[in-house]
Amino acid sequence: MLTIALQTLRTRFTLFIGTFIALSLGVALIAGTGQVLNATRQQSGAPAPGRYDAADVVVRAPQSYSVRFGSGDGAYEETRTGTRPHRLGDAEKIGAKVASVPGVAKAVVDRSVPARLLTGPDADAGAETVARGWTSASLAPFRLSGGHAPQRPGEAVLAFAPGAGPVARVGDRLTLLTAQGRHEVRVVGLAERAGATKAADGSAVSAVFLTDTEVRQLSPVPAEADAVAVVAGPGVDARSLAERIGSALPDSGLSAYTGGKKESGTAGASRAEALGQVATLLALMALIGCFVSVFVVSGTFAFSIAQRRRELALLRTVGATPSQVTRMVLAEAAVLGLVASVVGCVLGVQGSGAITAVLKHYGMAPADMTVPVSVPVLVISFVLGLVVALLGVFAASRRAAKVRPVETLRESDVETRVMTTGRWITGGLFLALSVFLLFQLPGAGDDGAVVISMVLTEILVVAMVAFAPLLVPPLVRVAAWPLAALTRFTGTLAADSARSAVRRTASCAAPILVTVAVAGSLVSMSNATSATSINDERAHLRAGVVVKAAGEVGVPADGVRALAGLHGVTGASPIELTSGSLVSFNALIPSTIGAVDADELAGSFRLTAAKGSLGALRGDTVAVSRTVADQAGWSVGEEVSLRLSDTTAMKLKVAAVLDTTAGLPGVLLPRDTLLRASPGLAPGRVYLALADGARPEEVARAAGEVARGYGAEALSHDEWLARSAASAQQEGRTLVLVLLGMALLYTGIAIANTLVMAAEQRAGGLLLLRRLGATGGQVVRSVLWETLTVVVVGGVLGIAAAGVTMLGMGRALSRSTGGTAAFPVPWAEMGMVLGGCLVVAVIASLIPTVLQLRSFRTPRRAASVPTAPGPGNGAAPQQVEPPVASRL
Template sequence: MLSVTLRTLRTRWTAFTGSFVALCLGVALLTMMGLALASTITAPERGPERFAAAPVVVKGLDTLRVPTPLGARASPLAHPRPVPDTTVALLRRLGPVVEDRSFPVRAEGGPADLVGHPWSTAAYAPYDLATGRAPRTVDEAVVTGDWAHPGQRIRTGHGTVRVVGTLTPRGFENAVFFTDARAARLGSSTAQLVVHADPASVRKAVGDSARVLTGDARRLADADPGRDREALTAMNALLGTAGGVTAFVSIFVVASTFAFAVAQRRKEFALLRTAGAAPAQIRRSVLAEALAVGVLASATGCALGARGAPLLAARLVDEGLAPAWFTVGEHTWPYHAAFWTGLLVALSGASAASWRAGRTAPTEALREAVMDSGPLTRGRLLCGAALLLTAAVLTALSLVGDPSDLLHRKTYISRPMLLITATALLAPLVLRPLTRLLTCLPSAVGLLVRENTATGVRRTAALAAPVLVTVALAGSLLGATATLRQAKATETRDRTTAAFIVTPAAGAGFDADTLRRLRAVPGARVSPTSSTAVHVLEDGVALIRSEARAATPGALAATTRLPLVAGGPGDLDDDSIIVNEEWRRHRVGDRVEVWLGDGTPRTLRVAAVMPTGTGGNGVYVTPRNAPGARVDRVDVAVEDGTAPASVAPALREALGAGGGRVLAREAWLRATHPDTNRTTRLGLLLVLGIALLYTGISVVNTTVMAASDRVRDLAVLRLAGATRWQLLRLTGAEALTAVTAGALLGVLVTCVNLAGLWSALALLSVRPTLTLPWEALGTTAGVCALLAVATATVPAALALRRRPAILAGVRE
């Protein structure tokens, strides 16, 4: 059997090319992603940046820690506590203390992410003066980079300053340094400070009132110290999802290719059976072919993946998905994982085909007509039915138990795979009537296409299946994200009743003077709100953080329509809280123990309850229960009898130059329309790109494999009087019919998947709108159709160049 296997691989190399390319590409991608994932696991922690030269940094408490029977639970505070004044006084006795106050800055012609610092902290990065000198008066400043030069006067949200020097940029921030006195007035209370003293003495003086940071721990005093870890986590999710889709699609393509190849070789297997080969020998022959292809493809894929991994890492860095220092390290386990996965995929994809090959009867060698009888095997039918039932049961359980689970990214990315696989397995049941419906036009070409696709349903299924998978993936994934975005936009539109929304400058908040001027605008009813958070301990072990808004009840009711299922916004006071149905205790009147945004424990009464919605229905508290929160949004309702056109200019005047923006309701809704997270969007595009690439491989391979079987049929039609153009139209129409059938089934699967999401949104009290990504569906189907028609007609055109009598005499 080994010699038969080798000769088969040599003579039928076209039948195995698609499987080889698919496996090789899959193993290469798995190797690249495995090496990248392994490098994230062993990636070092980023070192300190702003305080790399500081001896000791004391930082205010920024983490809530709650003891539980299973150990302490921690969660970041929305409003970190400043270093207490008494602690600062004790530290000054130990040595020099430099207080750090950071605050956002808006400057004409400057970067959007400018941040202000006191000049005395510049030495701890350390920054070096490139030009000019240090600031000495309150109207002087020093900037990083070359966007301003000494002597230039720039307007900022904190007044006009004169640049007296520039610093060599360090790469981690765009900063403006003021004098210490000016920074103390512009910044908030002391969040952190540098102490020139013995660390042990500092820890003794600080006690439990703050955190003492030394060594690499000083990085925790930098802005967003966890950004690298968050980026690596997001990258892991992206690469893991892409790797899963790669394995899923590759095994699908390999299984489809081997199934079609076995169907083509029925006479060959029948002759071997006639010559005395046992069914087990036939099965071993097919598996040996898969093993040979799998070993060669996996080894080649590992080699390609080793070369591609550094390019992938560089691309991830360029796209901002990985930290700038990220590189691929030396690891061996990704090669083993990718190689053996590729081999397993090859054997798994060929196993079903090998059993069908082993059941080939010797009498098949006597058949002249090639017609598929019973293209759906019992095993395929059972697997498809089981997957279809599993998909239905899982969706039903989610809708009954926790509809919000269907809104999670990991669910709407992974769950559709079940229905897609089930539909692809069961597709032969509906392909014959579907293709007959698509070719019902009364014409000779239509009749031939109808009969050819009906008799060669295996060939049609092999061509339609990858199109189905790709169209269904594109529709389900992009449709889910579009539907969720539309649902969130609908929630925001229904909730916002204010005529105007006032937002501060980037990263800033409104001060008391600005709020007083806004409230003084004639005909305007102002509702200032703040971003905050509350924490609750559920079941005594799980510390749950909920995003919240702090608002004054009366003003809130005038500018916002909260989607309440119980209670009312007017019931909110300093002793109560508005929660949503996700909370374990969410009955009006219940008292819940919470920790506020700065870690203060409180026991509050549930005043009202909101539905879960898409996840944006957070918590509402009063400003008294949001200590440290700065007003970051002001909703403005126009009183009866007041013209909105007269209110908007007055609001802008109250803000002053650079104090923020005033947007009408519709303009604000357009500006804040929810968009897909960039990492999620790139991940979806990567997944769909992989699926489309595999589909192209499968379509090309299937049509090329089928071309050799169609040569005699085309010759007979040519002898019967058909022209070359008619035959080319016939082959193109057959390929186009199969692609259209697969695309229609893909759209059907998309609609079913999105129907589950639509039902979940309806159960969560959201007015959902089913959104189908027609552009992506059309583009995917069009690319598949173009590939199929081209790869079907080109071999046919080459074959028809020979004389029909010679082609008709060809024997398989």
């Protein structure tokens, strides 16, 4: 049967072109996302060059931690590296001990202070950077390219990334903003480092070097430092020196590192965290892509087998056994899968670059991220393509084996018993599973609800396709009723054609169904999450003005005092922001952490506690949102653990579980508690409570003048909410675009493929219409109405699947938000998706129809010579009934 399969593929390649394209694009989608996903794992290390390249040994505190979960044989550990350096204490004392070790030529106590260099005309623009002592410049190394080294307080050397235009020149006076406040500096020198690359955030300034004394004064804890870097003497082995240094620091908790371990790993951890988010996004893309690929390919195979029933019956007539027919169909799929998988892998290599470019464009991936070709990923994609081809044709091959020889005599396209036993079993199982997941949604939490909703959508799509023979006829009848009423015969003809060829209609509606369902559920979930968050903030934010800082430095204490002293301001609520990981019962959960003063919050927020009391947020306590409490399994009164981004461990008691967060982080600590564990944090936001009668716009303008001096901006209550809403909507749309972009392109091509294949099946009916006297315009209109009916059927089923998903998502959000959940219907987005499906479907249907009409034009009748009545000539024929064409 392999020979027959090869001959069939060679002679009737047009029959398989749609399946070939669908399978190739499916493999390309999987290979492209797999290449980028693999690249995120390979590039999680710290980028080169490093901070201590010129040092031989680096002494520092541990930058990683491990948490053990479970017990017994099922126990496991989760390890994390901090994204901010964990400082060592008594730095000068440690540096002196290290310097006294034999073989040490120089020991440098290295400190860094997060800073922002304000360079705009009104000090409202600047670049995130870091301030370090000039002695540390030799560790990278940085070299002076102009001017001289800083010699006294207030002098600075700016280090620029190669290729970046300098933001200042020697002699310029600039403002350096740190958590301690504003500092005026004069540029006395410029430095650069050979081999360095431009920062991923586009910043031109790599570092600002001050005197060692000034950096120590600017440090939040002057006795602490990032590390002690060591330069070995001539001929001294670095590893041996590291061992001697370790012996000189017993019981200190510090370690001496050499080689690739000299770097703290915080830069690599920050990069890994960003790439981890990309990996999660790509995993969702791959999930959607795999589902769409399997769904479309299997449907295309099934449709192609249905078109060949008479051909397969003819094989049975000439003596082919059912097993031989099955082997022939599987052989066709295997050969087709091999070739399509190769083409798909080639396309996937090119597509990975397009995916990476989109991620970079929207700021979801580092600017310097590269995607090397991964042979293992391509092999896996190739195998998956072959497996998808075989699985997609397996059920169809079983149906092919059951074709009876007598079906060679079948001329009608009316299908009987389309609702097979396999469809009943598949539809019933997936429908039951969807009902189970629907009931699980309310208790899944926000993040869990999103994941379950995505899976639920796909399961519902499978169930609807399985039950399509039951759903399609009544939907066609309803959808075609207006057309039949408006167009008389052509609309009725289109409805009858769609209703009689149930398998063809269901196959054409299937890709539209999956497109609308997946797009609708994702857009609806994104819109609902964003709208709920904005509703929450709108309902509970009382502050009349919000000041938002740019970058890590924030608004220092003197800036907060200036804002609080403005006319019309009755109170200022600064919120320090950092990040960390919550230790739940079974995992470490990344989270944003805020530092607040519970007494100050009342003037700017209406916060209520579902359990516990916000007033108890004092000392070593924590307040969390209901969502965080559900995720981490925390409850009021329980002692819990969390780790800050510099790996500092904290033991806290849960004081309250909040009904709402009003735009605040989901984890809140008392300000003095967090600043004691992580000194140097400055408020990222300052909420200003206004006096009665104060005008928010006027206060916002006055606050803006103060905020600009600290690289921040001030927004009125309404402006802040509008900005938050626009940002949330833009973020949601970007996420949906990235998730759905390639999948929607693929389903669009799948829609075209399926309808082109359907046009071949419809060719016999069109020829019959022409022979009955129908004009070409009437045939085209009947095909157009049938296509419109198919789009409506697929759209209705897709909207139904997305609606059921949103029903469950709505229950989950309503439970976790305390009544502020919102579910806007994405009319515009869904209209665009349906409109796109309609355009693709109409083009894919009409072009083959027009070509078919040209190929079988009915020959003109020979002109007859009129004869007069007479002997031997009958009377002239009288036209009793108008031609068929005039009645259609």
